[in-house]
Amino acid sequence: MNPQPAITSTAALISDPARAAMLMMLVDGRARPAGELAYTAGVSPQTASSHLTKLLEGGLLCVEKEGRHRYYRLAGPDVVSLLKHLALFGPGEPVRRKAPNREVEHLHFARCCYDHLAGRLGVEMTKAMLGRGYLEHGDGKAFAVTPDGAEWFAHLGLDIARITPGRHGIARKCLDWTAREHHLAGPLGTQFMAQACTLGWFQRPPSTRAIEVTPKGWRALKRYLGLDRRSIDQRSDAG
Amino acid sequence: MNPQPAITSTAALISDPARAAMLMMLVDGRARPAGELAYTAGVSPQTASSHLTKLLEGGLLCVEKEGRHRYYRLAGPDVVSLLKHLALFGPGEPVRRKAPNREVEHLHFARCCYDHLAGRLGVEMTKAMLGRGYLEHGDGKAFAVTPDGAEWFAHLGLDIARITPGRHGIARKCLDWTAREHHLAGPLGTQFMAQACTLGWFQRPPSTRAIEVTPKGWRALKRYLGLDRRSIDQRSDAG
């Protein structure tokens, strides 16, 4: 009996949630490095490497090396077309493995990046501060703290006049590559993080970089920045 | 994190070789019963039933009951389109499980059906006999043996005048549902089968209904009916 044409092998490649996530990340036509694909797919670099090899061998991806980086992209417009065809096909939820590596969701949401707050929460906090006029865009890689901002931080126990500036001032912009937007870093970001822990808003479990927001923390975020869990989740889903 | 849209679940449904085979059988738009789909996919009825349930739940198939028969068809033109899209996508061979139940291939090719020869070989033999004028279509469910045919069978050691007719004469038509065509059955079919074994053309392994054609058998089929393995395989692939 003749074996099926490649429909089973192509379909099998796409059927894994991690591989599908990586493919869909690439639908916009841009190349992305392996580490980023691993991170977004929620798997370890080793797992991602194994999956990327399969996608390469199956003709769905191609790769370009640049130093130690490996940039992957979809192999051609026929792959884009196929993925869109599958995406447009009827409703449904994944029937295969459960979402891998649950800690990654925490890391996406809120994590510690060099002692400041990163992840979606970090980004949304930063946007709220900008929206309320506590921060504004400075030159280059810095935010500027406004007078209102200085007062707001003081209210939380942070005297910005006493913070030693770093190379980019006290409020450095750090590009969060999960949300692909900037969050507050630098000395102010670090001290804000520490103060939030002292105030009991955040907790840092010893074994991970994920940050836990306590109930008290949620109340504070609501009060001081108008942020709550649901609105942050909705913004990320719409994104 | 949002799970992928249905691309993983849809792709997973199509990625299994047995399910893919059943889907591709239905691409022509016709409905087919579960048993036939099982047979063509080379799996047992139980396995087929499990797969068909998944395809139903996944929205790729729909079903109509007619007595004890369950007729399945593709759920809509979007499924046809998707399958064709996948089929047209690049080359490749299945990467998942090895082809199941290798014996089924043998059964498709040549098997014993109530002590006569069925399967593709049975059908091709019957067609060759019709083509050469040894058999012709009789009334109802019977073939008629022509004078030339009588002589031919006699040459092989079968005296048709001494064969006790059954309800449909000595040469009953039996619908072969793998090839969907008739093959020679009835007392003549049975005695031909037995004689072919006696002559060393066919062998019947004890544990299976599959028939082995010996090298001597292939030479005889070539000589007496103009049949060889390659031409039979080509006819079935074109089908």
Place this chain on the structure above:
DNA sequence: CAGATGCTTCGATCTTCATCGAAACATGCG
């Protein structure tokens, strides 16, 4: 040059799923 970073390979472990024998259910026929 040493240490850091990005990525790959190896090997062990665990989860998932396809498989079929046995049994049961529904329908049809003589």
Place this chain on the structure above:
DNA sequence: CGCATGTTTCGATGAAGATCGAAGCATCTG
């Protein structure tokens, strides 16, 4: 009504593949 046929359900088994810790390789930076 008994038997045959088509199909489904149940449960056990085995194979395949995804996973990651550990280690290694290649490249970059201070």
